Amino acid sequence: MSDAQYEPPKVWTWDKESGGKFASINRPIAGATHDKELPVGEHPFQLYSLATPNGVKVTVMLEELLHLGISEAEYDAWLINIQDGAQFGSGFVEINPNSKIPAMVDRSGDTPVRLFESGAMLMYLAEKFDAFLPGDLASRGECYSWLMWQMGSAPFLGGGFGHFYAYAPEKYEYPINRYAMEVKRQLDVLDRNLADRQFLCGDEYTIADIATFPWYGALVMGKLYDAAEFLDVTSYKNVLRWAEEIFERPGVVRGRRVNRAWGPEEEQVLERHSAADLHR
Numbered sequence: 001m002s003d004a005q006y007e008p009p010k011v012w013t014w015d016k017e018s019g020g021k022f023a024s025i026n027r028p029i030a031g032a033t034h035d036k037e038l039p040v041g042e043h044p045f046q047l048y049s050l051a052t053p054n055g056v057k058v059t060v061m062l063e064e065l066l067h068l069g070i071s072e073a074e075y076d077a078w079l080i081n082i083q084d085g086a087q088f089g090s091g092f093v094e095i096n097p098n099s100k101i102p103a104m105v106d107r108s109g110d111t112p113v114r115l116f117e118s119g120a121m122l123m124y125l126a127e128k129f130d131a132f133l134p135g136d137l138a139s140r141g142e143c144y145s146w147l148m149w150q151m152g153s154a155p156f157l158g159g160g161f162g163h164f165y166a167y168a169p170e171k172y173e174y175p176i177n178r179y180a181m182e183v184k185r186q187l188d189v190l191d192r193n194l195a196d197r198q199f200l201c202g203d204e205y206t207i208a209d210i211a212t213f214p215w216y217g218a219l220v221m222g223k224l225y226d227a228a229e230f231l232d233v234t235s236y237k238n239v240l241r242w243a244e245e246i247f248e249r250p251g252v253v254r255g256r257r258v259n260r261a262w263g264p265e266e267e268q269v270l271e272r273h274s275a276a277d278l279h280r
């Protein structure tokens with residue numbers, strides 16, 4: 001451990017950029033930076049998002065619902081480019097005071113319902129359409145436990161490991177060690193759980209799987225942070241088996257493409273306003 005020492009001042013002040021991939025959008029205050037109304041399409045659900053792991057949870061859920069034939073789950077997906085600071089527009093902040101994608105409005109009733117936090121959106125949609133959620137309370141409790149496990153764990157993977165391993169302006173041993181250790185522990189938690197279960201909560205594919213696969217599933221399949229070898233992900237055999245099965249689902253294949261603004265052009269569907277947008 002030979003990282004340079006840093007003596008914190010008595011009071012932290014924002015006097016310089018922190019550097020790294022997200023330096024231009026990082027700031028220590030909340031609220032809007034500019035006026036910008038959000039567009040509204042014709043469908044019951046209006047989603048404002050980007051195909052990051054948190055964004056993909058919701059587009060996959062909506063595509064899975066549509067795949068079941070639930071046409072009330074039709075949605076317009078608008079692109080919020082977080083690199084350009086679109087999450088700080090006034091319209092977006094009105095529906096998510098936390099300025100993070102995804103955010104969504106259910107306009108199917110008399111009064112629009114705003115939703116932020118991907119886990120909340122999954123629970124809301126699952127309850128509204130009675131899908132991807134176990135029927136009995138005990139199994140539902142197990143499902144909520146894994147869903148909340150994911151919501152609590154992902155910041156260690158993304159904000160911790162991913163940030164210091166992939167995005168920080170320089171590589172520091174201490175944070176990379178700390179977060180690699182924690183992420184490997186989390187992968188082991190998942191691997192042990194999936195040793196005798198097909199899905200996170202048992203035999204049924206639920207919102208807990210939908211929340212977890214874009215993070216840990218993508219990680220073990222080498223799609224996140226270019227860290228497959230570093231974390232020796234193939235040793236988590238049960239997680240890999242689970243991820244491979246989920247990545248093949250039609251709703252997952254479709255949902256992963258919505259609001260995607262990078263990668264091969266034929267995979268990108270910047271905005272989605274009808275199923276036809278995914279068939280181009």
Ligand SMILES: N[C@@H](CCC(=O)N[C@@H](CS)C(=O)NCC(=O)O)C(=O)O
Binds near residue numbers: 119
């Ligand atoms: N806990 C939130 C996290 C959302 C989140 O961190 N979104 C990121 C992209 S994955 C974001 O919008 N970042 C923009 C920013 O930090 O300004 C959720 O699950 O919805």
